[in-house]
Amino acid sequence: MTSAKSARRPHHWRRDLIELAALFTAVAVADAIANLIGHQPDGPYMLMASAVALVATAAFHTWWARRHSHAPPPDEADAAPPVGAGATAGTATTAGGAEGTGEGGVAGAGEAGTTLWRMRTTVLDAPGSLAALCTALAGLRVDILTLQTHPLAEGTVDEFLLRAPATLQAQELSRKIAAAGGASTWIERADAHDLVDTPTRVLSLATRTALDAAELPLALRQLLGRCTIHSLPAVSVTGRATGQSAPVEGVLEETVMRLRDPSGGVISVERPYLPFTPTEFARARALVELDARLGPRVPRSEDVLTLPEGNEITVRRADRGDLAAARAMHDRCSQDTLGLRYHGPVADADRYLDHLLSPRFGRTLAVQTASGRLVALGHLLWDGDETEVALLVEDDWQRRGIGSELLRRLVALAEEAGCDSVYAVTQSRNTGMVAAMRALELPLDYQIEEGTLVITARLTSEEAARPSAPTERARR
Numbered sequence: 001m002t003s004a005k006s007a008r009r010p011h012h013w014r015r016d017l018i019e020l021a022a023l024f025t026a027v028a029v030a031d032a033i034a035n036l037i038g039h040q041p042d043g044p045y046m047l048m049a050s051a052v053a054l055v056a057t058a059a060f061h062t063w064w065a066r067r068h069s070h071a072p073p074p075d076e077a078d079a080a081p082p083v084g085a086g087a088t089a090g091t092a093t094t095a096g097g098a099e100g101t102g103e104g105g106v107a108g109a110g111e112a113g114t115t116l117w118r119m120r121t122t123v124l125d126a127p128g129s130l131a132a133l134c135t136a137l138a139g140l141r142v143d144i145l146t147l148q149t150h151p152l153a154e155g156t157v158d159e160f161l162l163r164a165p166a167t168l169q170a171q172e173l174s175r176k177i178a179a180a181g182g183a184s185t186w187i188e189r190a191d192a193h194d195l196v197d198t199p200t201r202v203l204s205l206a207t208r209t210a211l212d213a214a215e216l217p218l219a220l221r222q223l224l225g226r227c228t229i230h231s232l233p234a235v236s237v238t239g240r241a242t243g244q245s246a247p248v249e250g251v252l253e254e255t256v257m258r259l260r261d262p263s264g265g266v267i268s269v270e271r272p273y274l275p276f277t278p279t280e281f282a283r284a285r286a287l288v289e290l291d292a293r294l295g296p297r298v299p300r301s302e303d304v305l306t307l308p309e310g311n312e313i314t315v316r317r318a319d320r321g322d323l324a325a326a327r328a329m330h331d332r333c334s335q336d337t338l339g340l341r342y343h344g345p346v347a348d349a350d351r352y353l354d355h356l357l358s359p360r361f362g363r364t365l366a367v368q369t370a371s372g373r374l375v376a377l378g379h380l381l382w383d384g385d386e387t388e389v390a391l392l393v394e395d396d397w398q399r400r401g402i403g404s405e406l407l408r409r410l411v412a413l414a415e416e417a418g419c420d421s422v423y424a425v426t427q428s429r430n431t432g433m434v435a436a437m438r439a440l441e442l443p444l445d446y447q448i449e450e451g452t453l454v455i456t457a458r459l460t461s462e463e464a465a466r467p468s469a470p471t472e473r474a475r476r
Contacts, residue, residue: 116145116190117162117173120274121182125156129181133158136180140173141165148198150277155183157277161194186274202283209287212299213263214359216291217382218417220269220284227271228384231360234265250288252281259285262292263360296320298359307400311369315409318366318377320357325374326366327353334395340430341392343452356381362388363413365406367397378406380413380422387419391433404436411440415459423456 123129130149137144143163150157164173170187177185196204205219217229232244244266251258254275259267267288269276302316318326327350330338338349356379357364367376376393389410391403414422426433428451437444437455445456 113166114163115166115168116192116194117160117164117170117187118190118194119160119162119173119177119185119187120157121160121177121185122152122155122157123181123183125151125154129156130158132180133177133182136176137162140168140176142168142173145195146197148279150279152277158182161190206287206290209291210294211297212359213291213294213297214363216287216360217267219287220267222418223283223287224269224271224276224280226273227269229382230268230270230384231261231382232266232268233355234261250281250285252276252278257281257284259288261360262288263296263358267360296359305405307402309400311400313370313375313402314368315405316366316368318357318364319359320354322366322374323353323357325368326357326377329374329377329392329394332394332396333392337392337395337398340427340433341390343425343427356390363410365409367393367402367406376402376406378403378410380410387414387417387422389414389422389424391424391436398432403432404439407436408440411442411457411459419459421456421458423454426453426455427451428453 121133123133134144137160141164144160145163146161148159150159174185174187202223205215205223208215209219217231221227221229232242234242234244236242242265246258246260246266248260250260255270255272257269257276259269261267269284296319298317298319300317302314304312304314306312330349330353342349342352355361356377362379362381364380365378366374367378368374375397376391378392379388379390381388381390389407391406393403393406411422424433424437428448430453434453434455437457440457442457442459445458447454447456
């Protein structure tokens with residue numbers, strides 16, 4: 001704060017002395033002129049004109065002096081503005097001491113020494129409830145990045161994306177929210193992907209679903225956060241009715257929602273740690289309705305590859321339209337090859353194909369020769385929170401790198417889908433599958449029980465960029 005003594009301006013006595021000297025000089029000059037022209041014929045008129053000129057000059061001098069009497073001296077004009085409400089609104093100081101302007105300063109503080117949190121709490125549907133939460137967060141130096149409200153029959157669920165000091169613990173944050181009126185508070189760490197606003201994220205998920213029917217389970221998982229999704233078919237692989245059904249509008253039961261699968265059966269979504277809100281249920285139902293309106297679809301891109309011996313093969317996505325070709329490949333496969341793939345009696349192996357080729361349960365890659373014959377299938381299957389990979393290569397086309405190429409592509413698809421790991425179920429004598437998994441050069445876990453071998457590969461971000469063994473010739 002500036003003191004009164006420092007605010008008082010110095011008295012400029014030199015300026016007063018100069019003005020007094022100028023005044024005396026003007027009087028002397030006026031007297032000389034009066035004596036000179038006073039005896040002339042037009043003397044009185046000239047004296048009157050001189051008087052008017054002097055009065056006008058004096059008036060102008062007085063106005064000019066008053067106008068600039070309050071102007072600060074040059075050294076004060078360049079000084080910093082005083083600290084007050086305006087300065088507080090215009091600048092922000094980060095935790096590290098650096099200054100920024102407006103939201104930019106706050107955003108800079110979030111880069112270092114802060115943590116992103118996702119928080120959901122229930123408050124009374126009454127005026128001031130949200131204000132009490134915001135006041136409590138401000139007291140903890142927490143910045144609210146986004147806010148969504150989900151109206152309920154009783155109360156309102158408020159969902160926040162927060163940037164908080166790194167020293168703030170979740171327990172302390174939860175206690176403050178409870179004291180401000182929040183109930184059933186849920187808090188978890190967030191990342192940079194959560195900074196995307198909800199409408200943008202929903203539109204992106206809808207676009208992915210529209211392009212590929214296999215994206216629906218993944219889109220639901222990304223839309224609703226950590227949850228378990230099961231596709232329950234209306235008919236089992238043995239042809240018996242499962243009794244799984246749901247009304248067209250779906251069913252919401254707190255932590256479980258059941259949606260009618262457009263391809264038959266039910267899509268079950270479970271999130272035991274946090275009840276679903278009507279808003280989330282409506283969003284999920286809209287994605288399922290979009291999938292139903294568009295019907296079966298898979299991307300039709302194809303990759304033409306050249307095997308080491310010179311044969312050309314085409315790798316593409318497969319669906320139920322390839323069912324006849326897949327059954328024909330089954331007929332050409334030996335019983336041992338089918339047994340290694342299906343881990344049991346192979347008489348009913350064809351029954352599994354309708355399930356495996358459905359985009360609802362995962363993604364399937366097919367390999368066909370230049371003549372159009374299907375010689376290999378690779379499956380990436382959604383298994384709740386986990387992901388399974390499976391391969392079937394016709395006997396005459398084994399040991400040519402086809403299985404390794406399919407597996408590499410399936411792992412890349414799993415990584416693109418955000419899976420943390422993939423597992424393969426086979427038999428310990430299936431040396432080809434074991435070699436293909438080891439060729440991924442990923443961390444592997446092995447579990448063996450009664451001759452059944454489960455190999456789990458933990459994915460890395462570099463896997464999708466690893467070049468394939470065969471040479472890629474063209475992409476159409």
